[in-house]
Amino acid sequence: MKPKHQRLALLGLGALGxxxxxxxxxxxxxxxxxxxxxxxxxxxxxxxxNQRLRIGGLVQEGSLVKQGSDVRFVVxxxxxxxxxxxxxxxxxxxxxxxxxxxxxRFQDGTFAASEVLAKHDENYMPPEVVEALKKSGEWQRTxxx
Amino acid sequence: xxxEFGHFALTLALAVAxxxxxxxxxxxxxxxxxxxxxxxAGAMAQFGLVALAFGALMHAYIVSDxxxxxxxxxxxxxxPMLYKIAGTWGNHEGSMLLWALILALYGxxxxxxxxxxxxxxxxxxxxxxxxxxxxxLAFILFTSNPFARLESAPFDGQSLNPLLQDPGLAFHPxxxxxxxxxxxxxxxxxxxxxIEGKVDAAWARWVRPWTLAAWGFLTAGITLGSWWxxxxxxxxxWWFWDPVENASFMPWLAATAxxxxxxxxxxxxxxxxxxxFLAIVAFAxxxxxxxxxxxxxxxSVHAFASDPTRGVYILLFLVVTVGAAFVLxxxxxxxxxxxxxxxxxxxxxxxxxxxxxxxxAAASILLGTLYPLFLDVLGAGKVSxxxxxxxxxxxxxxxxxxxxxxxxxxLSWRSANAGRAVASLKWAGVIAFAVGFGVWLSIDRASALAxxxxxLAAWVFAATVYELATRSRTWRGLLxxxxxxxxxxxxxAGIAIAVAGMTASSxxxxxxxxxxxxxxxxxxxxxxxxxxxxxxxxxPNYTAMRGTFEVRSGGAAVTTLQPEKRIYDVGRMPTTExxxxxxxxxxxxxxxxxxxxQGGYVVRLYFNxxxxxxxxxxxxxxxxxxxxxxDRRARATxxxxxxxxxxx
Numbered sequence: 001m002k003p004k005h006q007r008l009a010l011l012g013l014g015a016l017g018x019x020x021x022x023x024x025x026x027x028x029x030x031x032x033x034x035x036x037x038x039x040x041x042x043x044x045x046x047x048x049x050n051q052r053l054r055i056g057g058l059v060q061e062g063s064l065v066k067q068g069s070d071v072r073f074v075v076x077x078x079x080x081x082x083x084x085x086x087x088x089x090x091x092x093x094x095x096x097x098x099x100x101x102x103x104x105r106f107q108d109g110t111f112a113a114s115e116v117l118a119k120h121d122e123n124y125m126p127p128e129v130v131e132a133l134k135k136s137g138e139w140q141r142t143x144x145x
Numbered sequence: 146x147x148x149e150f151g152h153f154a155l156t157l158a159l160a161v162a163x164x165x166x167x168x169x170x171x172x173x174x175x176x177x178x179x180x181x182x183x184x185x186a187g188a189m190a191q192f193g194l195v196a197l198a199f200g201a202l203m204h205a206y207i208v209s210d211x212x213x214x215x216x217x218x219x220x221x222x223x224x225p226m227l228y229k230i231a232g233t234w235g236n237h238e239g240s241m242l243l244w245a246l247i248l249a250l251y252g253x254x255x256x257x258x259x260x261x262x263x264x265x266x267x268x269x270x271x272x273x274x275x276x277x278x279x280x281x282l283a284f285i286l287f288t289s290n291p292f293a294r295l296e297s298a299p300f301d302g303q304s305l306n307p308l309l310q311d312p313g314l315a316f317h318p319x320x321x322x323x324x325x326x327x328x329x330x331x332x333x334x335x336x337x338x339x340i341e342g343k344v345d346a347a348w349a350r351w352v353r354p355w356t357l358a359a360w361g362f363l364t365a366g367i368t369l370g371s372w373w374x375x376x377x378x379x380x381x382x383w384w385f386w387d388p389v390e391n392a393s394f395m396p397w398l399a400a401t402a403x404x405x406x407x408x409x410x411x412x413x414x415x416x417x418x419x420x421x422f423l424a425i426v427a428f429a430x431x432x433x434x435x436x437x438x439x440x441x442x443x444x445s446v447h448a449f450a451s452d453p454t455r456g457v458y459i460l461l462f463l464v465v466t467v468g469a470a471f472v473l474x475x476x477x478x479x480x481x482x483x484x485x486x487x488x489x490x491x492x493x494x495x496x497x498x499x500x501x502x503x504x505x506a507a508a509s510i511l512l513g514t515l516y517p518l519f520l521d522v523l524g525a526g527k528v529s530x531x532x533x534x535x536x537x538x539x540x541x542x543x544x545x546x547x548x549x550x551x552x553x554x555x556l557s558w559r560s561a562n563a564g565r566a567v568a569s570l571k572w573a574g575v576i577a578f579a580v581g582f583g584v585w586l587s588i589d590r591a592s593a594l595a596x597x598x599x600x601l602a603a604w605v606f607a608a609t610v611y612e613l614a615t616r617s618r619t620w621r622g623l624l625x626x627x628x629x630x631x632x633x634x635x636x637x638a639g640i641a642i643a644v645a646g647m648t649a650s651s652x653x654x655x656x657x658x659x660x661x662x663x664x665x666x667x668x669x670x671x672x673x674x675x676x677x678x679x680x681x682x683x684x685p686n687y688t689a690m691r692g693t694f695e696v697r698s699g700g701a702a703v704t705t706l707q708p709e710k711r712i713y714d715v716g717r718m719p720t721t722e723x724x725x726x727x728x729x730x731x732x733x734x735x736x737x738x739x740x741x742x743q744g745g746y747v748v749r750l751y752f753n754x755x756x757x758x759x760x761x762x763x764x765x766x767x768x769x770x771x772x773x774x775x776d777r778r779a780r781a782t783x784x785x786x787x788x789x790x791x792x793x
Contacts, residue, residue: 009489014501021505024538025512032534033516036527054529066739068660069747088658089379089738089749092719103531131527 034103038132039080047106055082055111056101056129064096075100075111077132086113099129148213151201152292155242158194158249159282161187165252165275169268170340181268185256188271191278192246192253199246202291203233212298215239215291221304221715223686231315232305237439237455238291240318244435245281247319247326251355252278255330262351269337270330277329280462288455304715307687313373317366321393324363325431328396330355331403332428335421336470339477344421349411352424354774356407357632360400361770367393368763379721379736381656381751383759386535391514392434395507399427402503405496413493413558415485418478419500425474429467430507436460442518488560495553502546509538547601547644550637551608555615569615573607590653598648606641609634632773636766643762649755650731660745670752672733673697674706679737679746687711689722692737692746696726706735732756 036054037047047053055075063074071086073096084102094100094116104113165187172180204210206229211217219236220229228235234243252274259267285291308314334352338344370393375383384390403423410420436442440456487493513530520528551573555566581600585591613634617623626634655670666675677693694706706724713720726733731754738747 006486006489010494010497013489017501017505021509021538021542024541025509028534028537029513029516029530032531032537034529034531036529054527066741068741068745069658069738089721089736089747092379092721103529 036101036131038135039075039077039082040132040135042082043080050105052103052105054101054103055084056099057081057132058129059094059096059098059100061096075102077135083110084113085110086116088116090116101129147201147204148210148292148294151198151205152290154194154201155198155282155286155292158191158198158245159279159286161191161194162275162279162282165191166272166279169272169275173265173268173272173340176265178264181264184268184271184275185259187275188249188252188256191275192249195242195246195249195282198292199233199242202239202242203230205292206230206233206239209302210298211300211302212294213291214293214295217295217299217302219305220302221686222301223714224304224310225685227312227315228305228310231309234318235305235309238285238289241281241285241289241439242291243318243322244326245278245285247322248274248278248281248329251327251330255333255355259351263347266334266337266341266348266351269340270333273333273336274329277333277466280466284455284458284462288458301715304686304713307711307713307716307718307720308377310713311373311377313369313377317369317373320362320369321366324359324361324366324400325393325396325434327355327359327362328400328424328428328431331359331400331424332470335424336473338421339470339473342477342480344410344417344481346411346414349407349417349420352420353404353407353411356400356404356424357770357774360397360404361767361774363393363397363400364763364770365767367397368760368767372760375756376723376725377720379723379749381654381723381734381736381749381753383650383756386513386532388514389438391510391535392437395510395514396427396430396434398503398507398510399423399430402500402507403427405499405503409485409493409496410483413483413485413487415483415487415493416497416500417483418474418481421478421481422474423500423504425467425470426504429463429470430511432459432463432466436463437514487558490556490563491561492553492556492558494561495549495556498549499546499553502542506539506542509542510535513538544601547605547640550640551605554609554612554633554637570608570611573604573611576607577601577604579603588653592652595648595652598652599645602641602645602648605644606638609637609641628772628776632769632776635769635772639762639765639767639769641762642765643759646755646758646760646762650753650759653754655752657750659748659750660741661748662745667750669733669750670731671698672703672752674735674750676746676748684711686715687713690737692735692748694724694735696733704733706733708735708737710737710739727757729757730754 034052034054036056039055039057042055057075057077060074060076060081063072065072069087069089071088071090072083073086074081074083076082084104086102086104101117102111102113103115103117104111106112164183168180169184169187171177172183202215205213205216206220207226209216209220209222209229211220215236215238219239220232224232233239252271255262255267255270255274259270262270331352334348334355338348370390371383374385375381403420406416406420406423409416436456436459439459442456485493513534516530517528520526552563552566552570555569556563577600580603581596584599585593585596613623613626616630617626657667657669659667661667661676663676663678666673668674673696675695675697677695679690679692682689682691689709689711691707691709694708696703696706704726706726708724709722711720711722712718721736721738724735731752734751734753736749738749740746
C-alpha cells in the first residue's frame with residue numbers, strides 16, 4: 001500500500017473505533033445516569049415508577065428501626081421526609097442526625113435503597129446533603145453558620 | 146522552633162524554585178554553561194530544603210506538637226507510632242507537602258542520574274520541574290501551611306481518621322504520589338523537548354525509564370489502595386468506580402499508553418508528536434486527580450479532609466501549567482513529524498491500537514467522572530454516574546485490546562504478516578478455548594461473559610509465555626533474555642493473571658447477609674461456618690467487639706475467623722475490621738455487624754474467588770517494571786545493540 005492509502009486506512013479504522021466508543025458511551029450514559037432529588041423536590045413533583053435515583057438529607061432522629069439485616073429509617077431535609085428501607089449492613093458512620101445519601105427506587109411510597117453511601121470521615125457532609133438542606137432553608141439552623 | 150525552621154526551609158525552597166525555573170532556561174537559550182549548571186544545583190538544593198521541611202513536620206507529629214494546627218487536628222498522643230508518622234501525610238497540608246517532596250525528589254533524580262543528557266535538555270527539564278515546584282510550594286505556603294501555629298495549644302489532638310490507621314493506607318499515599326508526581330518528569334521532558342524543538346530516539350530513550358518508574362509506582366499505589374478498600378471497608382469489593390479511584394486510574398491508563406508509544410518513538414522515529422502530547426496529558430490527568438481529591442467537588446466515599454476553596458487554586462494551577470504546555474505543543478508540535486513509515490499491520494500498528502484504546506478508555510472514564518460536575522456547574526441538577534456506566538464502557542473496550550495484546554509482540558516492525566502471527570499462536574488459542582469451555586461446563590453460575598473473560602485471560606497468558614519461548618528457543622536462551630524484555634513478558638503475564646482474578650471475583654462472588662446467634666452454623670461455598678462467641682476487648686486506642694467463627698470443610702477444621710467492630714476512643718468513630726482467609730482459589734471473608742437486640746448479630750459472609758490473583762498479577766506487573774528499570778540497556782544513551790533491538 002502507498003503511504004497515502006495507509007494513512008487513509010488508519011484514519012478510517014480510527015474513526016470506526018471512535019464511533020463504536022461513542023455509541024458505547026451514549027447507551028451506557030442513558031441507562032446509568034442517576035439523578036439526585038431532595039425530599040422537598042420529591043414532594044412537589046412525581047417520579048416515574050422504577051426510576052433509579054439518589055436521595056439525600058439527614059437521618060431523622062429516632063426513626064431508625066432494625067430487624068435483623070432489614071433496616072428502616074427516614075431521610076429528611078427538615079421540611080419534608082421520605083421513609084427508606086434497606087437490607088444489609090449499614091456503613092459504619094451511619095447515625096441518626098447525620099447526613100446520608102441513598103440510591104434506589106420507589107416502591108409503594110417508600111424508597112427501597114440498594115445502596116447507602118458510606119463516608120470515611122465523620123466531619124464530612126456529602127455536597128448533595130448540603131444542597132438539600134440549603135434548598136429547604138434549613139442549612140443555617142443545622143450548622144449555626 | 147523546629148517547626149519555624151521547617152517553615153523557613155520551605156520558604157527558601159520557594160526562592161530556590163524561582164531561580165531553578167528561570168536562569169537555566171536563559172542559560173540554555175544563550176548557551177551559557179554557567180547558568181545551565183544552576184539547574185542541577187538548584188534541584189538538589191530544592192530537594193534538600195523540602196526534605197528538611199518535611200522532616201520538621203514529621204518531627205512535630207512524632208513528638209505530638211499540638212501547637213501546630215495541622216498536628217492538633219490530625220494527631221493524638223495515644224496513637225501508635227506508625228500512625229503518628231503516617232499521620233504526617235494523612236491530611237490536606239501534609240499530603241501536599243509530600244507531593245512537593247516527591248516532586249523535588251524527581252527533580253533531584255534527574256539532576257543525579259541525567260549525566261548523559263544533553264546539557265541544554267537537562268537544564269530545561271530541571272527548569273520546568275522547578276516551575277511546577279514553584280506552583281505547588283506557593284500553594285502550600287499561601288493556602289495550606291502545615292506549620293501554622295495555634296494561639297493556644299490544646300492538651301491533646303483530634304486524632305487521625307481511624308480508617309486511615311492501617312498499615313496498607315499508611316504507605317498508599319507515598320506510593321501513589323511516587324507514581325502520580327513521577328509523571329511530572331515525563332511532562333518536563335516533553336515541555337523541554339518542545340522548547341528545543343527536537344524529539345529524537347535519544348529523547349525517547351531518556352523518557353522511558355522515568356515513565357516506567359512512575360508507572361510501576363502508580364500500579365503499586367493503586368493496588369495497595371484497592372487492597373485496603375477490600376479489607377478495610379468491609380464490603381468485600383475492591384473497585385467502586387468512585388471519582389477518587391478514577392482520578393488515579395486515568396493517569397495510569399495514560400502512562401501505560403505513553404510507555405508503549407515511547408517505544409515506537411525510540412525505535413522507529415514515529416508517533417513523536419503523539420508521545421509528547423501523551424506525556425502532557427498524563428501529567429494533566431495527575432493534576433486533575435489532585436484537584437478532584439483535594440477539592441472534594443465530587444461526592445466520593447474516599448474524600449478525606451478536602452477543601453473546595455483551596456481546590457480552586459489547584460484548578461487554576463492545572464489550567465496554567467497544562468494550558469501553557471498545550472500552547473507550546475500547538476506551536477512546536479507540527480515540527481515533530483517522524484520519518485518512520487509503517488504498515489497498518491505491524492508492531493507499530495499494534496502499538497498504535499494500544500494507544501488508541503487506552504486513550505479512548507481514559508477519555509470515557511474522564512467523561513463519566515466529570516459529567517456530574519458539568520451538569521452541576523450548568524445548574525442542570527445533581528446527578529451521579531454509577532459504576533454500571535464504567536463497567537459497560539470500559540470492559541467492552543478492553544476486550545479487543547487484550548485480544549491484540551497477545552498477538553502484538555509476535556508482529557515484526559514496519560510490516561508484518563498478521564495471519565502468520567495468529568497462526569503461530571494456535572496453541573494459545575486452543576488453551577483459551579479449553580479454559581473458556583471448561584469454566585462454562587464446570588461452574589454452575591458460569592455466564593457466557595465470565596467464561597469469555599477467563600478464556601481471554603488464558604489467551605493473553607499462553608501467548609505471552611509462547612512468545613517468550615520462541616524468543617529464547619532454549620533454556621539457556623531463556624536465561625540470556627535481557628531484563629528489559631523480561632519486563633514486557635512479566636507485565637503482560639501480570640495483566641492476564643489480574644484479568645482472571647477480576648473476572649472470577651466479579652462473576653462468582655458469593656454474598657450472604659444474615660442474623661446469627663452464637664452457636665449457630667451456616668454454610669457458604671462448601672465451608673461450614675460456626676459462630677462461636679463475641680468478646681469485648683481493648684486495643685491501644687480503641688475498644689472492639691470481636692466475633693469468632695470456626696470454619697470447617699467436610700468435617701475438618703480449616704481456620705478461625707475473627708472479625709472486629711472497633712470504636713476508637715477519640716471521636717467515638719466505629720470501624721469494621723473484616724477477617725479474611727486468603728487462598729489461591731478464593732478468599733473467605735467475614736464481617737460482624739451490630740447486635741439485633743435479641744442475642745443475634747448481623748453477619749456478612751463472602752466467598753471471593755481468585756481475588757488474590759488480582760493483587761498477584763499487579764505485583765508481577767510492578768516486578769516487570771522494576772526488572773526493566775534495572776537493565777542498563779533501558780537507560781543507555783548509545784544505540785542498542787542488535788540482539789537487544791530484536792528482543793525488545
